[in-house]
Amino acid sequence: xxxxxxxxxxxxxxxxxxxxxxxxxxxxxxxxxxxxxxxxxxxxxxxxxxxxxxxxxxxxxxxxxxxxxxxxxxxxxxxxxxxxxxxxxxxxxxxxxxxxxxxxxxxxxxxxxxxxxxxxxxxxxxxxxxxxxxxxxxxxxxxxxxxxxxxxxxxxxxxxxxxxxxxxxxxxxxxxxxxxxxxxxxxxxxxxxxxxxxxxxxxxxxxxxxxxxxxxxxxxxxxxxxxxxxxxxxxxxxxxxxxxxxxxx
Numbered sequence: 707x708x709x710x711x712x713x714x715x716x717x718x719x720x721x722x723x724x725x726x727x728x729x730x731x732x733x734x735x736x737x738x739x740x741x742x743x744x745x746x747x748x749x750x751x752x753x754x755x756x757x758x759x760x761x762x763x764x765x766x767x768x769x770x771x772x773x774x775x776x777x778x779x780x781x782x783x784x785x786x787x788x789x790x791x792x793x794x795x796x797x798x799x800x801x802x803x804x805x806x807x808x809x810x811x812x813x814x815x816x817x818x819x820x821x822x823x824x825x826x827x828x829x830x831x832x833x834x835x836x837x838x839x840x841x842x843x844x845x846x847x848x849x850x851x852x853x854x855x856x857x858x859x860x861x862x863x864x865x866x867x868x869x870x871x872x873x874x875x876x877x878x879x880x881x882x883x884x885x886x887x888x889x890x891x892x893x894x895x896x897x898x899x900x901x902x903x904x905x906x907x908x909x910x911x912x913x914x915x916x917x918x919x920x921x922x923x924x925x926x927x928x929x930x931x932x933x934x935x936x937x938x939x940x941x942x943x944x945x946x947x948x949x950x951x952x953x954x955x
Contacts, residue, residue: 707732707861707893708753713762715748722748723917724762735887735894737908739901741940745917746897750865753895754785784854786864790846792838798849799834806856823852826886844875851886861893868903880906901925901944913937 707730714724723745730736730753738746751757752764755776764771766779792801802823803816811819824830827848838846847867854862868876884907887894898904904911905925913920913928921933932938 707767708895709763709765709768710749710752711763711765713749713752713759713764715745715752715757715759721917723752724760726762726917726919728912728919730893730895731910732893733891734909735896735907737904737911738895738897738914739899739904739908739911740914740920741899744914746912746914747865748917749914750863750895750897753861754783754863755780781857782860784857784859784862786847786850786854786862786867788866788869789843790838790850792846792849792853794838797835797837798829798841798845799831801838801849802834802852802856804853809857819856819858820852823855826855826889827852828882842875843871844879847871847879848882851883855890859892861895862890864894864896866897866899869898869900876903883907901941913940 708728709730710726710728713726713728715722716724726745726749728749738749740746748757752759755764755771755773758773771779792798793804796804799820802820803811806816806819820834824834829845829848829852833841833845834849838849841849850867854864868879871879880903887907896904896907908925910922911925911928912922915936921928921937923931928937929941932941
């Protein structure tokens with residue numbers, strides 16, 4: 707779906723990403739994993755056109771994306787950020803339907819789509835008539851997911867969508883996201899620093915360090931066949947207290 711070819715991106719003297727070559731498979735969930743500042747969110751922003759590479763190419767379905775193509779391409783992308791990014795002066799319903807109404811969807815079509823997404827994310831109509839400040843963190847993220855899916859995009863991009871949630875809410879949403887990803891069959895790119903979340907949700911994990919890709923594969927491959935010492939260290943740093951008594955060899 708996406709190809710990043712010889713990508714470099716810097717902010718002033720600081721290299722954020724590069725060199726990176728990466729393929730994002732169609733109808734699969736790819737997880738960009740790594741510590742803070744490793745470049746994973748920058749890669750996601752490159753895929754949305756929110757920032758441009760200093761060198762290299764971003765390709766969508768095999769075609770190089772030029773700057774003038776981004777406005778039309780973004781209608782094929784659903785984007786979810788940490789803490790939702792909802793407009794506080796609009797109800798949840800209005801946040802979800804904003805782009806559809808802007809594009810001239812009919813009232814019945816809007817209502818039908820919201821009902822479908824409400825069932826998918828387990829949000830009822832009374833909840834959707836509230837303002838973001840009246841919702842829990844988990845509910846706000848569900849609304850943000852509904853908004854990202856409203857136009858039925860080909861690709862869903864999520865930038866640490868569960869990072870600010872408490873463990874129980876995060877667990878529930880991880881379970882729901884896994885079911886949603888399977889049922890929709892969309893191309894998904896998820897950014898996280900959480901190893902267990904990556905293993906639970908991802909078909910392919912891309913581990914990054916200092917702007918470059920260290921290893922790609924499954925969680926099992928990372929555990930049993932680490933590409934370099936950093937992979938082993940990253941895994942051991944995230945193990946639970948009970949697991950820590952048996953560190954990765």
